[in-house]
Amino acid sequence: MDDNTRHRSRLPIRARVATTVGGAAATVSRLAGKGDGSVIGGVISLRLAPDLLSLLAAGRRVVLVTGTNGKTTTTKLITAALAPLGGQIASNIYGANMEAGLTSALTRAPDARVAVLETDEKYIPAMVRATSPKVVVLLNLSRDQMDRAAEIWLLARRWREALAAAPDCRVVANADDPLVAWAAGSARQVTWVAAGQRWREDSWCCPNCGAHLQRDGDDWSCGECGQRRPPVSWMLYDNEVIDPKGRATRLDLALPGRANRSNAVIALAVADAFGVHTGQALRELRQVTSVAGRYTQVSRRGGDVRLLLAKNPAGWLEALDVIAPPPATVLLSVNAQGPDGRDTSWLWDVDFRRLRGRNVLVGGERKLDLAVRLEADEVAFKLVDDIDEAIDAARAVAPNLEVLANYTAFQQYRVALGRVQ
Amino acid sequence: MSPTRPLRLTWVYPDLLSTYGDRGNALVLERRARLRGLPVEIVEVNSDQPVPRDGDIYLMGGGEDLPQTLATRRLLADGGLHEAAARGAVVFAVCAGYQMLGAEFGGADDAPVQGLGLLDIRSGRGEVRAVGEVVAEVDPRLNVGQLTGFENHQGVTRLGPNARPLARTTLGTGNGDGTEGAYQGRVLGTYLHGPALVRNPGLADLLLYWAAGPLPPLPPQAEELANRLRAERLAAVAGSPAG
Numbered sequence: 001m002d003d004n005t006r007h008r009s010r011l012p013i014r015a016r017v018a019t020t021v022g023g024a025a026a027t028v029s030r031l032a033g034k035g036d037g038s039v040i041g042g043v044i045s046l047r048l049a050p051d052l053l054s055l056l057a058a059g060r061r062v063v064l065v066t067g068t069n070g071k072t073t074t075t076k077l078i079t080a081a082l083a084p085l086g087g088q089i090a091s092n093i094y095g096a097n098m099e100a101g102l103t104s105a106l107t108r109a110p111d112a113r114v115a116v117l118e119t120d121e122k123y124i125p126a127m128v129r130a131t132s133p134k135v136v137v138l139l140n141l142s143r144d145q146m147d148r149a150a151e152i153w154l155l156a157r158r159w160r161e162a163l164a165a166a167p168d169c170r171v172v173a174n175a176d177d178p179l180v181a182w183a184a185g186s187a188r189q190v191t192w193v194a195a196g197q198r199w200r201e202d203s204w205c206c207p208n209c210g211a212h213l214q215r216d217g218d219d220w221s222c223g224e225c226g227q228r229r230p231p232v233s234w235m236l237y238d239n240e241v242i243d244p245k246g247r248a249t250r251l252d253l254a255l256p257g258r259a260n261r262s263n264a265v266i267a268l269a270v271a272d273a274f275g276v277h278t279g280q281a282l283r284e285l286r287q288v289t290s291v292a293g294r295y296t297q298v299s300r301r302g303g304d305v306r307l308l309l310a311k312n313p314a315g316w317l318e319a320l321d322v323i324a325p326p327p328a329t330v331l332l333s334v335n336a337q338g339p340d341g342r343d344t345s346w347l348w349d350v351d352f353r354r355l356r357g358r359n360v361l362v363g364g365e366r367k368l369d370l371a372v373r374l375e376a377d378e379v380a381f382k383l384v385d386d387i388d389e390a391i392d393a394a395r396a397v398a399p400n401l402e403v404l405a406n407y408t409a410f411q412q413y414r415v416a417l418g419r420v421q
Numbered sequence: 422m423s424p425t426r427p428l429r430l431t432w433v434y435p436d437l438l439s440t441y442g443d444r445g446n447a448l449v450l451e452r453r454a455r456l457r458g459l460p461v462e463i464v465e466v467n468s469d470q471p472v473p474r475d476g477d478i479y480l481m482g483g484g485e486d487l488p489q490t491l492a493t494r495r496l497l498a499d500g501g502l503h504e505a506a507a508r509g510a511v512v513f514a515v516c517a518g519y520q521m522l523g524a525e526f527g528g529a530d531d532a533p534v535q536g537l538g539l540l541d542i543r544s545g546r547g548e549v550r551a552v553g554e555v556v557a558e559v560d561p562r563l564n565v566g567q568l569t570g571f572e573n574h575q576g577v578t579r580l581g582p583n584a585r586p587l588a589r590t591t592l593g594t595g596n597g598d599g600t601e602g603a604y605q606g607r608v609l610g611t612y613l614h615g616p617a618l619v620r621n622p623g624l625a626d627l628l629l630y631w632a633a634g635p636l637p638p639l640p641p642q643a644e645e646l647a648n649r650l651r652a653e654r655l656a657a658v659a660g661s662p663a664g
Binding site for chain 1: 435436437439440441442443444445447449452467468479485487488491552553571573614615616619624644648649650
């Protein structure tokens with residue numbers, strides 16, 4: 001009997017049938033060219049055995065990763081950082097992050113003893129109950145797709161309640177985000193990480209009592225109720241990680257940007273909780289070059305195109321930090337389909353003034369929303385209809401085109417560039 | 422207002438009341454004033470600061486239940502907004518800010534919370550959340566035309582005899598009785614959330630007119646993109662049933 005069969009044979013018969021049927025459905029879905037099949041497979045399995053996720057998670061060491069931004073990248077980084085443990089690691093690397101996606105990830109890796117699972121913010125309470133995680137990672141909380149996502153103070157309160165009811169779980173949390181710190185504060189075991197907070201528009205006020213917070217650099221405290229930034233054991237400092245013993249090590253990641261360095265420090269803290277040495281974990285993190293098509297460099301029509309994905313104001317702020325300096329051209333692109341959020345109001349939360357004087361192109365299905373926004377910030381731009389028009393317009397100045405797009409706009413460009421089958 | 426003193430756009434409590442693009446309203450007013458040669462400044466007032474009494478247009482954004490209740494309590498204690506409104510300053514509020522202007526609104530767990538009492542409306546919580554595009558015909562005496570925007574709220578609002586509906590909905594929920602928003606004197610509120618003035622330059626100009634008097638027209642090219650966006654959004658929902 002191999003590991004796979006052994007693990008499955010421990011599941012009740014109903015669960016075994018459910019995983020088999022779900023797996024078959026996923027295969028059919030893949031063959032039919034309808035994505036990777038993880039959601040449909042999971043949905044079918046769960047219909048046959050609603051408690052399947054708990055059964056599949058039992059006996060495994062599970063890490064749940066959540067937050068508004070950086071879930072997919074951090075999940076990939078943690079998976080990489082845990083590689084020195086040896087053996088297979090279950091993970092929902094395609095970003096299917098609700099119950100069906102988690103179920104499918106565990107079904108596909110029956111002999112994996114460790115699972116690193118990206119989890120939608122809203123599902124954290126239910127997924128904490130279902131998987132009894134060893135570690136829960138809380139990255140950040142900010143406004144995101146308000147037409148379908150929960151309001152964030154409410155989310156923070158639900159996280160707080162769920163973690164208070166999970167005493168065996170260790171929480172790895174960003175101490176620099178007041179909402180996250182307040183949510184994690186109810187947990188019995190917390191590893192606090194100074195992972196930084198670039199976007200502050202959602203945390204000027206105390207999550208505990210609502211008073212205006214006092215802030216000094218990354219430090220924050222409430223003058224009324226005494227809520228304050230907890231003392232940290234891990235810290236991101238420029239390009240260095242400072243570990244709990246106070247040792248500084250250069251990160252030197254292949255992935256660009258402050259946000260990814262912040263995600264990497266979180267991954268190192270999780271690896272440490274699994275007993276993986278920081279030096280070993282870091283070697284793995286440096287090998288990660290692209291996450292689900294993000295940061296990919298593509299050559300086309302004599303231009304060098306780099307794709308950056310950002311879905312909300314905090315993400316756009318971080319992404320605008322990452323784009324290459326002039327003479328590279330910047331293509332901004334926004335859609336408002338279901339997965340993007342149908343409401344483009346968030347564009348007014350992004351400060352575009354730093355693009356003044358640059359060669360800027362505007363595309364996507366909601367290019368007029370973006371155009372009016374840029375006009376208000378006095379950023380000159382040109383409207384383009386597709387990626388080839390953008391590449392040609394960029395090449396007139398320099399070969400580099402930096403593309404910043406939200407979710408479906410990003411996927412459309414990936415298809416157009418032949419990066420998706 | 423003396424011609425040399427800049428028009429003051431006072432953004433009330435962006436630290437508590439700024440859910441989704443609320444800055445857009447300040448930026449649109451600023452741009453449209455500046456294009457007409459009116460000096461203008463944006464003053465952001467956080468919830469730990471007194472509300473200046475000398476603003477010309479006060480802006481209030483959206484917010485979750487708890488921040489909405491906290492902001493209301495502080496504004497009642499501060500009194501600055503009331504003083505300004507009493508001497509005829511313009512108040513423009515969206516979503517949670519709109520509800521706050523009334524006599525009461527539904528707070529967390531729908532317990533009624535005392536509002537600012539600047540607009541004769543009462544709000545509570547409805548059965549379902551209203552999320553989506555809104556189109557509404559504005560009260561013809563305001564000369565603003567159609568309203569286009571996005572709503573995202575669970576409020577139901579009833580107007581008292583002193584407030585007039587801002588508009589009648591042809592798409593979307595608004596106040597919940599076929600009307601949308603309300604105004605009373607120079608205090609005006611709407612359920613369109615976030616940057617409501619972006620697609621409604623006529624409404625922005627109404628607020629500027631209330632604050633600064635008759636306005637010269639804008640050069641057409643300065644309005645071209647906003648008008649294209651407005652036309653595109655209205656065309657995109659044309660034929661959708663009223664909600």
